[in-house]
Amino acid sequence: MKEDIQRVVLESVENIGKKINLSDLPVEVEVGIPKRKEFGDFSINTAMILAKKMGENPRKVAELIIENLPPESERLFKKVDIAGAGFINFFVRENAIVDKLAEVERLGESYGASNLGGGKKVLLEFVSANPTGFLHIGHARNAVVGDVVSNILSASGYDVTKEFYINDAGRQMDLLGESVYARYRELFGIDAGVPEGGYKGDYVKEIAAAIMAEKGDALIPSDKFAESVAYCREYAEKTLLDSIKTDLAEAGIRFDEWYSERKEIHGLSSSGGPKRLNEIKERLREKGALEEREGALWFAATRYGDSQDWVMIKSDGSPTYFLADIAYHADKYQRGFGGIINVWGADHHGHVSRLRAALRALGYDDSAFSVILIQFVRLMRNGVEVAMSKRSGSYVTMRDVLTEVGPDVMRFFLLMRSSESHLDFDLELAQKESSENPVFYIQYAYARIASIFRKADGEDLSASDEALGLLTEPDEIDLIKKLLLYPEVVADSAETLAPHKVAYFLQELAADFHSYYNKHRVVDDDRALSGARLYLIKSVRTVLSNGLGLLGISAPDRM
RNA sequence: GUCCCCGUAGCUCAGUAGGAUAGAGCGUAGGAUUCCUAAUCCUAAGGCCAGAGGUUCGAAUCCUCUCGGGGACGCCA
Numbered sequence: 001m002k003e004d005i006q007r008v009v010l011e012s013v014e015n016i017g018k019k020i021n022l023s024d025l026p027v028e029v030e031v032g033i034p035k036r037k038e039f040g041d042f043s044i045n046t047a048m049i050l051a052k053k054m055g056e057n058p059r060k061v062a063e064l065i066i067e068n069l070p071p072e073s074e075r076l077f078k079k080v081d082i083a084g085a086g087f088i089n090f091f092v093r094e095n096a097i098v099d100k101l102a103e104v105e106r107l108g109e110s111y112g113a114s115n116l117g118g119g120k121k122v123l124l125e126f127v128s129a130n131p132t133g134f135l136h137i138g139h140a141r142n143a144v145v146g147d148v149v150s151n152i153l154s155a156s157g158y159d160v161t162k163e164f165y166i167n168d169a170g171r172q173m174d175l176l177g178e179s180v181y182a183r184y185r186e187l188f189g190i191d192a193g194v195p196e197g198g199y200k201g202d203y204v205k206e207i208a209a210a211i212m213a214e215k216g217d218a219l220i221p222s223d224k225f226a227e228s229v230a231y232c233r234e235y236a237e238k239t240l241l242d243s244i245k246t247d248l249a250e251a252g253i254r255f256d257e258w259y260s261e262r263k264e265i266h267g268l269s270s271s272g273g274p275k276r277l278n279e280i281k282e283r284l285r286e287k288g289a290l291e292e293r294e295g296a297l298w299f300a301a302t303r304y305g306d307s308q309d310w311v312m313i314k315s316d317g318s319p320t321y322f323l324a325d326i327a328y329h330a331d332k333y334q335r336g337f338g339g340i341i342n343v344w345g346a347d348h349h350g351h352v353s354r355l356r357a358a359l360r361a362l363g364y365d366d367s368a369f370s371v372i373l374i375q376f377v378r379l380m381r382n383g384v385e386v387a388m389s390k391r392s393g394s395y396v397t398m399r400d401v402l403t404e405v406g407p408d409v410m411r412f413f414l415l416m417r418s419s420e421s422h423l424d425f426d427l428e429l430a431q432k433e434s435s436e437n438p439v440f441y442i443q444y445a446y447a448r449i450a451s452i453f454r455k456a457d458g459e460d461l462s463a464s465d466e467a468l469g470l471l472t473e474p475d476e477i478d479l480i481k482k483l484l485l486y487p488e489v490v491a492d493s494a495e496t497l498a499p500h501k502v503a504y505f506l507q508e509l510a511a512d513f514h515s516y517y518n519k520h521r522v523v524d525d526d527r528a529l530s531g532a533r534l535y536l537i538k539s540v541r542t543v544l545s546n547g548l549g550l551l552g553i554s555a556p557d558r559m
Numbered sequence: 560g561u562c563c564c565c566g567u568a569g570c571u572c573a574g575u576a577g578g579a580u581a582g583a584g585c586g587u588a589g590g591a592u593u594c595c596u597a598a599u600c601c602u603a604a605g606g607c608c609a610g611a612g613g614u615u616c617g618a619a620u621c622c623u624c625u626c627g628g629g630g631a632c633g634c635c636a
Contacts, residue, residue, distance in 0.1 A: 030576095032578080034578095035581085039579070043578090043579085045577095045578060048578085048616080058616080083579075084579050085617070086616090171635070172635090197635095294634085295634085296634050298634095307561075307562070308632080310633095311633085311634045312634095314634040315634060316634075318634090320634070320635085321636050322636095346563085346629090346630060346631085347630060348631085349562090349563055349564080349630075349631060350562080350563080350632055352563090353563095373563085373564080375564070383570090416571095416572080416573095417571090417572065418573080420564060420565080421572075421573095422564090422565075423571095423572095424571065424572095426571090429585090436584085436585060436586095437598080441584090444598050445599095447598090448596060448599085449595095451595065452596095453595090454595085455595045456595080500573085504573065504574095507583075508583080511583085511584095514599055514600065515600065517595080518591090518599065518600040518601080519600080522595060524594095524595090558596090559598065
């Protein structure tokens, strides 16, 4: 519908341009939806923008635009008005709107999909939690947002690869190994204590117990200390990574790639090439981006737009994790991705500019790189914040939340807010099967439609597009208009990497449907009208189904 | 101190490439079901868009400053 208006207005402006000998009036027609019904179905401010360029009175320009609309517009609009300072308001003929309804059913599952991305290869990295513990609610938000962004981009014509970067190298992993080993020794009465800054959660003890069950006291001899710690580290890592994978799968999230930092960055690359760390260091050196200072090797990030320089190689000769991060992201470019998107916790926002600086230093196009920053989640129960202490290891895990509320509810609650907004997640409220819970509201709309079709089947009625002209109620026209908005919502959501927009849209659509349902009977004596209405709600069902599909939330036939 | 995000109804939040009289849900008050699922609907009250300047035909939206909340600023990851 908006495209139709854009087309006729552009044509009109072109006509005007010819008449007054101004062939190149640069115009973008932005079609808006007025808040008030008196202002029509659609409106444009083109006249006001054009007036500025032409040095003319906006209302006069608006008149010109209307006069020069092509004949086609007669068929589309019943009225075109000038209002306010120079808005042009379009009142669309009902049948022009109803005509568009068939589009939804023609496209079915692919209604809302587009080729916005043109097949561009995108690497979407998200979660990437250290395998040193269980996933918590913050990881869950990251995971769900990433997963849904992936769905939305895929539906919008991008070729998305979902990747989990396993931070399996570095001090944290060593600490994990040492912590497990300490607990293991405890089981034999050797009280060594968990190392400074180590992991203290109960799961560490459980892993230690599992190792004991498997190996007995084989790891105790003191001459095998390093070996034993390494064994504990690997065992724990495998256990925790498996648990992470299980939890994610339970939330409906699957990755295409699991990228191991230790293997790919620190070790030999999968193709057997040289160590990437050295490689990337040399490349930075060649670009003259490195400086030796105070016994350490620095990346001169300030030369590439960052506010300070950063250490790459510490004075003890070991690399910082930042160097590994650069190597990892350079690898993303080398793998041929035209879009690189990271989903990071907001606490990492300071890393964006320095990584960007590094990519620039290496000669990569950093405009291909973007980061979705996810703000924190505050877990609540009955309006009271649930204390989370990672140090003591006592915190509510993503698995706990899944067990309590299930994947549908968890996903929706984590998608309800824009990512850059702090989010309160109330476990009590999320469990309520009531009006306070928007997930059920949307699902209920879907189930209701299924129910109507069961009723229709019983009366031998089915959806029919033969008499769509009977759909003349304002509520029906509004409902159709809402359906026609859906592709735009998906596209907007893809462009701004903002999945919450789809969630909002679905709530609005469900509300429109519930309202319609309460006012009008779908299955009624008038068989022709019933057929048309069934066709309408079938389209509503299609859009609900497609939208819920993008969010990874189930659409139940009964509730 | 520097930088980033946020501040919109009692609560939780949408709305920010400038558009007309600022929205939703919850909560509150009242009402709707002999009929397709009441997990629903309808009505009402509720606002100095943190504050002050500025840009312009027009600002919740853009710029500057102030206040308040959160976060980041390591040879940690």
